[in-house]
Amino acid sequence: MPKPTKMIIDTDPGVDDAMAILYAAHDPAIELLGLTTVFGNVPVQKATRNALRLCDLAGLDIPVAEGAARPSVVAPLDPAEAARIHGAEGFGPVPPQTPQRTPTPEDAADFMASMARRYRGEVTLCAIGPITNVAEALRRHPDFAANIAKIVFMGGAAQVPGNVTPYAEANTYQDPHALAEVLASGIPTLMVGLDVTMQTTGSRADFAALAKRHPDHCGFLQRPSDEYIGIYEERGLPGCGLHDPAAVIACVAPDLFNTSKIPLSVVLKGPEIGRTLPGVGATTAVCAGVDAQQLEERFFSMFG
Numbered sequence: 001m002p003k004p005t006k007m008i009i010d011t012d013p014g015v016d017d018a019m020a021i022l023y024a025a026h027d028p029a030i031e032l033l034g035l036t037t038v039f040g041n042v043p044v045q046k047a048t049r050n051a052l053r054l055c056d057l058a059g060l061d062i063p064v065a066e067g068a069a070r071p072s073v074v075a076p077l078d079p080a081e082a083a084r085i086h087g088a089e090g091f092g093p094v095p096p097q098t099p100q101r102t103p104t105p106e107d108a109a110d111f112m113a114s115m116a117r118r119y120r121g122e123v124t125l126c127a128i129g130p131i132t133n134v135a136e137a138l139r140r141h142p143d144f145a146a147n148i149a150k151i152v153f154m155g156g157a158a159q160v161p162g163n164v165t166p167y168a169e170a171n172t173y174q175d176p177h178a179l180a181e182v183l184a185s186g187i188p189t190l191m192v193g194l195d196v197t198m199q200t201t202g203s204r205a206d207f208a209a210l211a212k213r214h215p216d217h218c219g220f221l222q223r224p225s226d227e228y229i230g231i232y233e234e235r236g237l238p239g240c241g242l243h244d245p246a247a248v249i250a251c252v253a254p255d256l257f258n259t260s261k262i263p264l265s266v267v268l269k270g271p272e273i274g275r276t277l278p279g280v281g282a283t284t285a286v287c288a289g290v291d292a293q294q295l296e297e298r299f300f301s302m303f304g
């Protein structure tokens with residue numbers, strides 16, 4: 001069996017973030033070094049609280065480092081916008097709960113940089129929220145770009161419309177300047193955008209079956225995912241996009257994706273702000289296609 005991939009998940013939990021983290025906690029191909037949190041689906045203090053709660057739930061004894069409370073340059077979104085999708089507390093209708101653990105004294109950018117330094121060339125950073133902390137790590141730590149092995153981010157939309165505006169996906173919309181810095185950094189980067197994450201879906205029946213098989217861990221996902229799926233059903237879709245789980249799975253099962261290396265940039269102003277633009281910019285690997293059936297099977301068979 002190959003050595004598991006050392007991974008940090010940078011996250012704004014978030015319903016699909018919860019799916020991704022619980023998945024990562026149970027995939028033997030992944031060695032989670034820690035979670036870092038960022039504003040996005042909820043304000044950062046709630047993201048940290050939710051990340052700690054997921055660690056309690058999954059029995060994950062790993063550091064959780066809090067990160068950015070606001071975007072690098074643009075004004076933050078009204079939290080009510082994200083609350084329409086993820087609920088005011090992040091997990092839809094599930095009430096908040098005080099976690100048993102506390103966050104690390106080190107913040108997200110410092111934590112990423114120190115892990116990348118300790119395990120030089122071995123750490124995959126999977127960013128499933130606005131990519132603000134990663135840009136901050138680049139600014140603060142000149143050795144970070146050379147030490148981190150690769151960045152896989154959930155965000156963007158290359159050939160399909162956005163989900164917050166007709167052009168932009170939510171994570172890239174919320175901090176396009178941070179993404180521009182990451183793309184220009186020279187770090188090998190893989191974009192897992194709406195092109196593939198909207199093809200990989202989970203239905204109410206899928207989550208109900210998962211909860212029945214594993215009530216202790218996956219039971220938690222059922223209520224939030226039910227509401228989350230409702231939003232997709234209103235748009236005529238049979239289930240929710242497995243956005244953040246797809247990015248985590250892309251870190252350890254790249255063969256499930258068709259990927260091309262293309263020039264990529266992000267629009268920094270105007271009506272198309274946050275749009276990921278193929279054809280101009282630094283060479284970036286972009287997922288263009290996915291074996292959706294295999295990815296869904298891998299995700300829903302988590303816990304064996």
Ligand code: BDR
Nearest residue numbers: 014016017128170171243
């Ligand atoms: C992305 O935005 C957030 O709402 C989700 O958690 C995911 O990371 C999907 O566009």
Ligand code: CA
Nearest residue numbers: 014017128129
């Ligand atoms: Ca997310």
